[in-house]
Structure formats: structure tokens, C-alpha cells
Amino acid sequence: MVNTGPIAFYVPSLTVGGAERVTVSVANGLAKRGYEVDLVVSFNSGAFREEVAEEVTIVDLGTTKIPVLGIGASVPCLSRYLSARSPAILFSQMTYANDIYLVSQLVARSDTVSIGTIHNTLGMQEEPKEKFVQLLQRLLAGQADQFVAVSEGVAESVVEHVGIDREKVTVLHNPIPVRDVQQQARESVDHRWLDSPEHEVILGVGRLERAKNFSSFLRAFAQLHSNRPQTRAIVVGKGSKRSELEALAVELGIEDIVSFPGFVDNPYGYMGSASVLAMSSIHEGLPTVLIEALACGCQVVATDCPSGPAEILNNGEYGRLTPVGDDAALADAIEATLESPLSGERLIKRANDFAPDAVIDEYETFIHQYVKPATREPDETGAESPVAF
Known part of the structure; x- marks a missing residue:
């Protein structure tokens, strides 16, 4: 000892x-x-x-x-x-x-x-x-x-x-327990969109609270979907804003293409199958969800909020950064990422730094x-x- x-x-x-x-x-x-x-x-x-x-x-x-x-x-x-x-x-x-x-x-x-x-x-x-x-x-x-x-x-x-x-x-x-995350990412999860090759799934993971700004995520997704009808959105997490977000999805006309599964035991299975993880936060500390997504080889887009995303993504080297609350910029960054994804091996290598x-x-x-x-x-x-x- x-x-x-x-x-x-x-x-x-x-x-x-x-x-x-x-x-x-x-x-x-x-x-x-x-x-x-x-x-x-x-x-x-x-x-x-x-x-x-x-x-x-x-x-x-x-x-x-x-x-x-x-x-x-x-x-x-x-x-x-x-x-x-x-x-x-x-x-x-x-x-x-x-x-x-x-x-x-x-x-x-x-x-x-x-x-x-x-x-x-x-x-x-x-x-x-x-x-x-x-x-x-x-x-x-x-x-x-x-x-x-x-x-x-x-x-x-x-x-x-x-x-x-x-x-x-x-x-x-x-x-970040990178190896454990990767092991769980290989496990199958029960969601019809993740198993469908015809869909591009945009994933959000986090508490459904104001700081995570999932309303911006939904508005950005609505814009993205108008250009890419094959996209679907899944928001994993629970919190006080759930009913408010579900109402916003109805208002935006995307309630049938957005899923709110709530808290899940294995969010990494979702990351391992999603096309892009998008983080729309107003503020963070060191958002582990970004590192976990990188560990899964999942493409990442995030707001350049204080603090952590720019540090994790090395100012955009490992994923695009957008201004906080700019729905159009977030939608454009997700679409650009879908068009030109980074190497999964490169993302995993970055995750190993943590x-x-x-x-x-x-x-x-x-x-x-x-x-x-x-x-x-x-x-x-x-x-x-x-x-x-």
C-alpha cells in the first residue's frame, strides 16, 4: 500500500x-x-x-x-x-x-x-x-x-x-472509462430507428433541463429534417423540461420523427449506432457525453459554450462547434458532418486522452x-x- x-x-x-x-x-x-x-x-x-x-x-x-x-x-x-x-x-x-x-x-x-x-x-x-x-x-x-x-x-x-x-x-x-463505454456501445438497443439503414439518427443525451437547451436541438433538427427527410432525432434523458420539449416538437411538426425514450441504462448503445451526437448546451464544465461519444466513434457537433467543448474537440478538430443558441448554425454543422464525417479511429484516439x-x-x-x-x-x-x- x-x-x-x-x-x-x-x-x-x-x-x-x-x-x-x-x-x-x-x-x-x-x-x-x-x-x-x-x-x-x-x-x-x-x-x-x-x-x-x-x-x-x-x-x-x-x-x-x-x-x-x-x-x-x-x-x-x-x-x-x-x-x-x-x-x-x-x-x-x-x-x-x-x-x-x-x-x-x-x-x-x-x-x-x-x-x-x-x-x-x-x-x-x-x-x-x-x-x-x-x-x-x-x-x-x-x-x-x-x-x-x-x-x-x-x-x-x-x-x-x-x-x-x-x-x-x-x-x-x-x-472516462473508454473501454467500458466501447464495450457497452457494441450492445444492441431496442429502438427501431437505430436498426434502420435508411435513417440518419441525430442523438441528444443529457438532463432535460434549461442548461442543456434541448429546445435549440429540436429547432435545429426541424431545419435539418426539411433538407434531409431521412433524419430522425432521439433525445435520451429525463428532467423537468420533458413535457415542454414534447409540446415544442408538436409545435414544430416533428413529433412523429423525434423520440423521447427517457432515462436509459445504456446510452452508449445509442451512441454506437447514431449518425451524429449533437450537444446544444448553454453551459457545461467538462461535458463527458462528448468524450463518451468520441469513444464510441460517433460523430460530434457541439455548441461552443463555457466550458469544455472547445477543449475536448480541440477547437473544432474533432467535431464542429457552433455559437450557443444559433439553431441554424447547429443544423448546418450537423448536415456538414453527415456529408463529411471524420474517421472513427481518429475520434477514438482523442477519447483515449481522457x-x-x-x-x-x-x-x-x-x-x-x-x-x-x-x-x-x-x-x-x-x-x-x-x-x-
Whole structure:
């Protein structure tokens, strides 16, 4: 075992989400390389619970669910964990979890190296609660030793909105399990259009929420379909905007050529068979859906939103970029991609830059900048019996 002392990650729960997936992947990767890893959760539930490696110790804070306070109720338990366990370094995940952790560290007077991880571009939030969380992050920023941003664009937003120097922000990309994605992409999925050689399927994948801007996707598809009647659209995902999007499809007269299958267990099967994946987002952090599509050899078109698409696609080298909200430009880019697709092998090669081994190498280098070898023997770990505080 690597004798650094405990490496900890704090995430509110293990429900399905991009940050949660990344956290589990990084924790598993470090544990498999011999590090002593704690995965600290406020609520020990969610689909990703089953994906945690047996080498990782799950620390269940057993937070009481209190209306309004939310994970703020975790502060006493998280403080006790810090005092009792004294992890060498802790990565908290997402802005609101960063705030809760930094408050807990103040209460515990812990000397754990504190790393706040930012997964989305700051400054794009509109809800009062989100703005308050971001303000609190700014007030607590001095308590953190370093921030990790998942892309260069996110790093720039952290500097601007948290008010810290660029030297205090490190970019560490999200690991994408490229081989697993490719394996699942080869599995068949039950959708009539994907099995039909006469159709060109334009795929959208993501939460059906405002930030993903699927209304622009539908308007762009309607324009595309007028030129290419063989096209069909599939929008995979669930969210509060579904009924609104279905109504828009009716308004555009495309309800019979657009499918909303909702959440699916294997979106990669869709990516492996689609002609183009189109991303219409207003803002992102590091949109893993683009990397996953590249891993499947699927052609990609994306809005040049903050942040991540231009970084992933290398300013258009691996997929066309369009202005946010420009439906006509998105339609034209999809059509141009259908006419002149890139080599699938080239897309897959790009996806490998984000494969787990490469990213875990970056995390190891980062950790070793802050953590000195522990003087005590590490405790035995294992996720079979979650630890409670």
C-alpha cells in the first residue's frame, strides 16, 4: 500500500450524476494503485454505490435529512470524521459540498489538505440558492489549499468568481472509462430507428433541463429534417423540461420523427449506432457525453459554450462547434458532418486522452505535491461494511 495516509473524497451521495460518477472513478483508480482511500458521503445511497471498488472504504456520515438545511446537517458528523480520521488530503466535490466541507474543517480545526473540486462553470447560475452557494464559496476560499477544475474554462471561471489567483487552481480532467463505454456501445438497443439503414439518427443525451437547451436541438433538427427527410432525432434523458420539449416538437411538426425514450441504462448503445451526437448546451464544465461519444466513434457537433467543448474537440478538430443558441448554425454543422464525417479511429484516439489511467496519473502527481508519507501504519480498508460517524 502507498504510505501517504488516507486520501479522502467527500460527495453528498452516490446518486446518478456526472460529479458522482467521476468521484467514484477517481477513488477506485487510486485505491487500485495501492492508496488508502475513503469515500465520505452524507447519504449512503444511490446507483453508484454498487460501483465502488472493494478497496475503497465508504464512510457513511448518516446525515439526518432536515428540510431547507440539506447537506448542511452534515457539518457535525463531517467535523467528527476529520478529527477522528485525520485524512492526509480531502477532495470535496461540487460547490455546495465544498462549502459544507470547508465549514466542517473550520469546526474541527483540521490540518487536512483541502481541495475543492469545481465541475461546472461558475457565474452561469441563476437560482438564488445557487448564487448564495457561490458567494459562500468566495468567502471560504481562503480555507482551501487548492481548487481543482475539470477544464481550463472552469478554471478561469473559478479565478473570476471565487476571487483567487490562477496558481491556486489546477486542471484535472474527468476520467472516462473508454473501454467500458466501447464495450457497452457494441450492445444492441431496442429502438427501431437505430436498426434502420435508411435513417440518419441525430442523438441528444443529457438532463432535460434549461442548461442543456434541448429546445435549440429540436429547432435545429426541424431545419435539418426539411433538407434531409431521412433524419430522425432521439433525445435520451429525463428532467423537468420533458413535457415542454414534447409540446415544442408538436409545435414544430416533428413529433412523429423525434423520440423521447427517457432515462436509459445504456446510452452508449445509442451512441454506437447514431449518425451524429449533437450537444446544444448553454453551459457545461467538462461535458463527458462528448468524450463518451468520441469513444464510441460517433460523430460530434457541439455548441461552443463555457466550458469544455472547445477543449475536448480541440477547437473544432474533432467535431464542429457552433455559437450557443444559433439553431441554424447547429443544423448546418450537423448536415456538414453527415456529408463529411471524420474517421472513427481518429475520434477514438482523442477519447483515449481522457481514459482513466492518464487521468489517475495526473491525480497521483497532484497528490504528491501536497502529501508527505505517513508515519503510522495505514488502517485496513474495505467497502463491505460502511463506516459511520
